[in-house]
Amino acid sequence: MTASRRFIVICLLPVFSLGCEALRKSPNVRNPVVGPPPIRQSYVEVDPVGKAQYADASADAGEILTVSAESTELTEDSIVATVNAEPIIASDILAPYAKGFREAEAEMRVKAAKADQFSEEEINEAIAAQLQKIKKDLIRKDLDKHIERKLLTQALKNSMKPERLEAMEGAIDQVWQGELEKIQAKAGVSSRYELEPKLKEEQGMSLNELKDMFRRQQMAMAYLHTGVETVEKSIGRAEIVRYYEDHLDDYTLTRRARWQQIVILFSKAGGRDAALDQLRVVVDQLQSGTPFAEVAQKHSHGPRAERGGQWNWTEPGALSNDTWEQAIFNLPVGGVSDVIEDKSSFRLIRVSERDEGGTRSLTEVQDEIRDILAEEARKATTDEVIADLMKSASIETRIH
Structure with missing residues (x-):
């Protein structure tokens, strides 16, 4: 396409979220044992089925190696990162945006048609390039949290005996069945066969994709649960009183x-x-x-x-x-x-x-303060656990 015929289409992508309850009971897991990191490797080219050729390259554990893939077309099966040799593929990140991509493409085609100065080939080329850019931008935005989730899931699996891991996965599947019933009720259908096309239409995701996302989230949360629960239980009256005294202005009403x-x-x-x-x-x-x-x-x-x-x-x-x-x-x-x-x-x-007006008493606000301290503890513990896992991890990214 010539420079004079290029056009830019700006579109907004809706972001989808599925609210799911946390796993009711998480196993009592010990500190993560990820094991020695694998030899650092980098892909020569994107391989959609994951059978890439490896170049002989290495780096110290804990570093993130970035491999340029800007010139390679991004597909759903493209590997965008590896975490301790386990791949994260583009569809893991982009699945929730599928409906948005369809709507964006339709909007771009309408705008291009109104311009009435481009051939079908030029329109297809421009839209494909724009969608590639949008997808890569979204992957850059969301990749870190998927890497963290992968690290937590790996740590959970490495910290449990196979039989306990199997039992926990069974518990997650039971929770998923409950969530599935809620999703069906909200969609106004009575079976997964009716739900599948409706889910694809409204959220752009298959039921299996939604279930896989749910399982990854729950396994990551399960690993964090024990450490966070211990910290929350350690919040005593002294911490609550200290927070109250330090934030007295917040509890003074005019x-x-x-x-x-x-x-x-x-x-x-x-x-x-x-x-x-x-x-x-x-x-x-x-x-x-x-x-x-x-x-x-x-x-x-x-x-x-x-x-x-x-x-x-x-x-x-x-x-x-x-x-x-x-x-x-x-x-x-x-x-x-x-x-x-x-x-x-x-x-x-x-x-x-x-x-x-006046100052609310400690008795009135102590439960509220406990919730604030618990949330701070959850965040601090999560950050600490992820930082420790990152130190010993071998991570490669193909999007930068």
Whole structure:
């Protein structure tokens, strides 16, 4: 394609996610024993079926060797990385984006057709090049987490006896059956045979691809579970108290109130005397028990009359008028102020809700703090485990 005929199509790819519950029970595994890393190797060319020829190259364990593959066409079976000699193929990463690719291609074809200046061959060539770029960008973005998941899965397998590993895989399959039932119910089908085409259409993935993704995620989580669980159990009262004292400002609430008003503007009522007559009608209705919001909707000239004159949470110092603020923060909840008159209006204020502020007690927030500390511990433990596995791993990437 000549430079003058090249075109760029910008498209947005939807990102899909499947929420699955974590494995209920994880085996009690010891620290990872990955074993000695294999000899460092690099592929001469991409081999779709994984039978690549190897070049004689080596590097120290813990380093990530990048092998350029920019000039090679990316296919679903292309090996994009190896982790301790186990491949990660493009489809492992790109499967969740399949529907997005189809939609992007359709959108690009529509735009190209509207341009009406390119041959079918040129359009196909340009779209293929654009999709290749998008796929490689997505792989670059997501590859690290797939490498980490592969490391965790390998460590789990290496740390367990075959019979325990088989039992754990069986437990994961049982959890998957439960998830499959939820997916079927959400899709409105009663069998996997009905689900398969619907899943392919709506998410661009086969049921087997979805199951494989689920199993990889669960095995990685299972390996992390024991270490994280131990750290979570070690969170005691001393840690909770220390966090509370260090973040006391986060648990200190400012005094605030929600309030309503009825405003009778002299200009809209036809002068002060006419406004006073209208005010008498308002007061009579309130005294007879008509709800404040209903009276405000009918008679108020204020900017929120349609909402019953309701204003949201207001803190001291937020209003420009001290008289209004005194009424809001001194009236009892549900109380209505005396008539407030200024040079342009009569006004009535009602306090609908008030929070007196103050500091939440440790008893109130200790469970919330425990959750925060547990999440921090989970992240720290995960980062530490992955860092340790990376040190002894042999990793090659073909996308950079």
